[in-house]
Amino acid sequence: MSIPLPPARAAWRNRLYQIIFEADTPAGKAFDVGLIVCILVSVALVMLDSVQDIHTRFHQELWVAEWVVTVLFSAEYLARLLSAPRPWAYARSLFGVIDLLSILPTLLMLLFPELAYLLTIRALRLLRIFRIFKLGRYIAETQIILTALRQSRQKITVFLTAVCVLVVMMGSTLYVVEGPANGFTSIPKSMYWAIVTITTVGYGDIAPKTPLGQLVASLAMISGYAIIAVPTGIVSSELIRGERPRAPTRPVTCPHCLLEGHQDDARFCRACGAALLSAAPALSVAHKTQRSGPG
Amino acid sequence: MSIPLPPARAAWRNRLYQIIFEADTPAGKAFDVGLIVCILVSVALVMLDSVQDIHTRFHQELWVAEWVVTVLFSAEYLARLLSAPRPWAYARSLFGVIDLLSILPTLLMLLFPELAYLLTIRALRLLRIFRIFKLGRYIAETQIILTALRQSRQKITVFLTAVCVLVVMMGSTLYVVEGPANGFTSIPKSMYWAIVTITTVGYGDIAPKTPLGQLVASLAMISGYAIIAVPTGIVSSELIRGERPRAPTRPVTCPHCLLEGHQDDARFCRACGAALLSAAPALSVAHKTQRSGPG
């Protein structure tokens, strides 16, 4: 079943819209899989190009492949602009900007070759591709994690402020105790050491050498050891509270406001009320009057 | 009490089956303990053989011990093939393949000596031996952990994708900021550094040396610090939800489909309906009509 769009829109634009923006038709899924492959290939190209040996030997091939990828991404960007009911809304949305950013660098690269590494920003586009992996459930999962993070935002701010104060105090103390002779050449560098220590990364490029410095550092490690328990506990408790059953959702994008995560039987966008293009079967009266039993 | 098998099966094959595949008779437990010792000894042999001093001094003894272990494992493999009601199903099962893989290398070693280290794949066989340790309860525990991991599979995928995107972005940034002169010789190597850093391993073989690189690395560490809280929270919340009382199970293997973890009073496989060889006492009518009270 198909819901008519405004008469000004040609049928091929609707069809293109369903292929590109939605993921519940075979063509839409194929498009998403192809896009994922394309993104992974383009990221791999940039990585390989940074290896000196490969760059020297396959420079020509990598250059060709890069332009093929860029042409494909440019075509995708134009197709999205063409098929989106409100092109300007798409162009200003987060993913519209990312799509643009992922073709701009190659064009700019002709002028500024040192920008080549910015191409890996395409990795960000992987986030959009979650849709196909999860068909409705993954979006809900992502939202649970994001909701947990958002609800514990205030606790995390308190926690990060405490970590910052601890880092400043620790770094200054070690700068005074160890001094430039032992590698603690300035307070910012000592704070770098404090962060490396408190997060338990521990490179060892800077390490206290005097007995007093080692004593203070030991206290800092034990503190970091105790502190790492706090964010874990925060996220755990939020996740445990946040897990309530959710209605299943469909991978449909609102053609008007580009909102995703609509419920299975949604025919209209829950945010702006626009008609969804690949709509669910109309809710029959029987379905609507159906009520859950007492069990 | 003993349930008759198809007439084509000799009694000694049933007896062999009970000893080898099951763990609730004294002979079965003894067989399992002997197998565990054998596996640990064979793994220790491979380890010791890799130490240069021991290899030089005890080469002869290690070679003999290796062949003794291989002959024992080959005999076990043949006995399993002989006693399994459907030998082909066993040979194609996960543990059938592992059993075969654990004797193949020594045979191949005559031809390709450099394969000797693959022998430690026998360690995988330890997983099978869980049966004897736990007699019904450990299997349930493993299943709780696996169920928790499986139920949080989607969240873990989201989480790992986010980690990958972060690693790509961090590695590229540090490659640009630090450059080959400070050890960041390529993006893949910078990504290796990013993984070493975000997981808080921190070898220190590659570490940022410029102030800007240290600043970016500090942000990466704090991020990794916060991110490590997410999988912990996920597993915790799944484990807390997943802990419901379970029916006790017996260490009996279905002779037909090799499924394990049958309930205490099971006489037939819950998956394929085949009769279990060392069956529970027949459920009496009284037991069957027994009903739980209103409490």
Place this chain on the structure above:
Amino acid sequence: MSIPLPPARAAWRNRLYQIIFEADTPAGKAFDVGLIVCILVSVALVMLDSVQDIHTRFHQELWVAEWVVTVLFSAEYLARLLSAPRPWAYARSLFGVIDLLSILPTLLMLLFPELAYLLTIRALRLLRIFRIFKLGRYIAETQIILTALRQSRQKITVFLTAVCVLVVMMGSTLYVVEGPANGFTSIPKSMYWAIVTITTVGYGDIAPKTPLGQLVASLAMISGYAIIAVPTGIVSSELIRGERPRAPTRPVTCPHCLLEGHQDDARFCRACGAALLSAAPALSVAHKTQRSGPG
């Protein structure tokens, strides 16, 4: 609406009190934001001053800026003393001491230049500034974390004692096993190594080199790996239990005892009964007799 203070207090002192000690008037918020900026600038000054290059080139400018900050903080300290209803109570409170400590060093610096780094103790003042970020909610969040830590104090003591015993035992063992030749020159230094290892920091400046030492260290790492789960579990379970809805609070400070975190409709301090200066609207009789319905 405004509650009269004792007649001896001039109106400008009340006004000053509301600006400096409270955060729910526009002037009060502006003062807090200005104070935060001032603190961050002063901390940054101390950090930059410790970098040799910057110290050499901008010595004059940094010196001027330091004195500007100190004069501002001195003015703030005097204003707080003047406006506080009980100046002596303020001077002896935690933040009164911190406020004094943050201006003392610069004055002392004229006499003892090596004290300059103590100035970063101003970072502690950031804790007081939480008020403006959170307007009632952040205080509750901080209190949840502090309450969780306080309630698990006994478990944490038990845990830290166990860690200390483990560190002593591990350090002594490695001192005996590895000896001064491999960097374990004394038991205190070996204990430093044990702390670096158990907290998974792992600098690598001291590492076991003999096979036996590496075996013992491996056991210590696995133990530390298991032990780190304990404080996390403690904090998680406390946080999960501690999360109950709390009444909203206002960023008002009691003029008598300097207690914060009063409820939204409080007109008198819950601890000492003194009238709050920027009081809530008087509770009407209707409000007081209002009762929650059966729902």
Place this chain on the structure above:
Amino acid sequence: MSIPLPPARAAWRNRLYQIIFEADTPAGKAFDVGLIVCILVSVALVMLDSVQDIHTRFHQELWVAEWVVTVLFSAEYLARLLSAPRPWAYARSLFGVIDLLSILPTLLMLLFPELAYLLTIRALRLLRIFRIFKLGRYIAETQIILTALRQSRQKITVFLTAVCVLVVMMGSTLYVVEGPANGFTSIPKSMYWAIVTITTVGYGDIAPKTPLGQLVASLAMISGYAIIAVPTGIVSSELIRGERPRAPTRPVTCPHCLLEGHQDDARFCRACGAALLSAAPALSVAHKTQRSGPG
């Protein structure tokens, strides 16, 4: 109120018993505090003695202090043997053995000077001293943690077995991939590297140098990153489940079986029925017939 002991016991032995074995009289608390100080001093002595400078300069003083401590501990051991109603039960109990072990080394040290470092085993005695810190509550806290660990024993076994299998597989793989030329000189040494990596300690004394080795190591780190979530989740969920209100306990030790943790109103040992020496007030009939209301 005092409960009579068997006539054979002299009154001074009862008094000595209450001072040494119990902690709810002023004398008992003073004895425990003195013992803690003594233990800490003796541990500090051993530590200081291992520092070369201090050993050279204060050798005489340390030697005297060591003998003073040993004489005090010997006196305490004899007093415990004398006052315990069943001396042989005390001598064979865990703390009886520790008490003996903490005086033996100094005596043996005359014969074997290299045993001096074993003296730190006295740190274990700190565990016994928990009584005074916590007066009934800490014992309950320790028991919650121990109960949580005990109840998750099976999951921890499954988890540790999985870690061992992973360590064996990772170590062997890196041994094959990197080889002796890059520091992976044998499988045991490679397993040491694997443990250092998976626990995120990351000394950096051994680190993969080939691209393939770094790729495999990266996968190991991500795995370890995910795996560390499992024990944390296990302990968290056990702690959350294990927190039920407990009856308050008194720091009284049963004179017959040395069991601790008796309830507040206990007059007889809950394990062996022996009368407790410093008994609670007799339960009055009114108290016994008192019943909790319907609320």
